[in-house]
Amino acid sequence: MKILYAGSPEPSAKVLEHLLTKTSHSIIGVLTQPDKRRKRGNIKVESAVSKTASKHSLEILKPVQIDGSFKNTILGMEFDVLLVSAYGKILPCWLLNHPKLMAVNIHYSLLPLYRGASPIQSAILNGDKQTGITFMKMSERMDEGDMIEQYKININNEWRKDDLENKLCDLTISKIGKILDSIEKSKYLLVKQNADEASYCHKIKKEDGVIDFNNTSSNIFNRFKALNEWPGVSFLHNNLVIKIHNMAIQECNADVIPGKIIRFDKDGIVFKTIDSSIVITHLQFPNKNIISSNDAFNAYKDFFKKINF
Numbered sequence: 001m002k003i004l005y006a007g008s009p010e011p012s013a014k015v016l017e018h019l020l021t022k023t024s025h026s027i028i029g030v031l032t033q034p035d036k037r038r039k040r041g042n043i044k045v046e047s048a049v050s051k052t053a054s055k056h057s058l059e060i061l062k063p064v065q066i067d068g069s070f071k072n073t074i075l076g077m078e079f080d081v082l083l084v085s086a087y088g089k090i091l092p093c094w095l096l097n098h099p100k101l102m103a104v105n106i107h108y109s110l111l112p113l114y115r116g117a118s119p120i121q122s123a124i125l126n127g128d129k130q131t132g133i134t135f136m137k138m139s140e141r142m143d144e145g146d147m148i149e150q151y152k153i154n155i156n157n158e159w160r161k162d163d164l165e166n167k168l169c170d171l172t173i174s175k176i177g178k179i180l181d182s183i184e185k186s187k188y189l190l191v192k193q194n195a196d197e198a199s200y201c202h203k204i205k206k207e208d209g210v211i212d213f214n215n216t217s218s219n220i221f222n223r224f225k226a227l228n229e230w231p232g233v234s235f236l237h238n239n240l241v242i243k244i245h246n247m248a249i250q251e252c253n254a255d256v257i258p259g260k261i262i263r264f265d266k267d268g269i270v271f272k273t274i275d276s277s278i279v280i281t282h283l284q285f286p287n288k289n290i291i292s293s294n295d296a297f298n299a300y301k302d303f304f305k306k307i308n309f
Contacts, residue, residue, distance in 0.1 A: 252277035
């Protein structure tokens with residue numbers, strides 16, 4: 001079966017690598033995001049999918065706009081399935097309708113939950129105990145197509161975004177062959193999504209990473225796990241934005257206003273929350289290296305005591 005593959009980040013590249021090395025399907029080319037320019041060094045960096053495609057000498061398409069000459073290129077290609085895994089752009093109807101068999105999307109949630117750009121982060125932010133992947137026939141409206149199959153996975157309470165993403169990627173790889181075979185042999189059953197149960201998630205923004213201690217400890221910890229990879233989580237203290245690189249929930253019954261430091265020693269900086277406390281064990285000042293709470297206690301004791309003690 002001939003497949004045009006569309007994807008961009010590392011998990012998508014892992015799925016592509018599996019298809020190329022562990023299945024008999026033919027990848028005729030890849031559609032991926034244009035190279036992005038780094039802030040430092042002004043160097044352009046290609047997507048993970050682009051790197052994998054280059055390694056296997058595949059045709060690579062990186063359109064800035066999905067129209068014009070790109071449309072003519074695609075319409076001149078013959079393929080059975082358009083397989084999409086976190087490509088990063090909304091695809092037009094003409095492209096979804098071009099494959100001989102189907103346009104398929106791999107979405108990292110149990111649709112209709114978490115339609116949109118950040119399903120993995122949303123599952124962690126909301127403290128979900130279970131999530132999964134959905135193989136879906138693509139439609140014009142975002143993540144609203146009929147479902148081909150779903151597979152579930154339990155979420156470990158300690159998993160961060162990259163941990164859960166890796167587990168979902170592994171689950172995808174273990175099931176993708178079965179799904180493609182069922183499409184090739186027309187042995188699948190499409191199931192409509194229940195729109196009444198739908199929820200949506202937005203694209204994560206940098207400001208989403210700012211911690212508000214006037215919240216529950218579990219919500220704060222979930223935000224840390226969900227956004228630790230990007231944009232990272234931080235808090236404001238003495239007019240400085242300080243990044244958090246490790247934290248944990250700590251029981252505390254002290255009658256203190258949320259956001260106040262209730263203890264600071266070599267084991268951590270303990271901030272009061274609505275219901276308990278959060279202990280920060282690794283942090284980073286602007287333009288500085290990551291340091292442990294032990295180093296922070298030795299170097300920044302006065303900075304943290306200035307307001308709160």
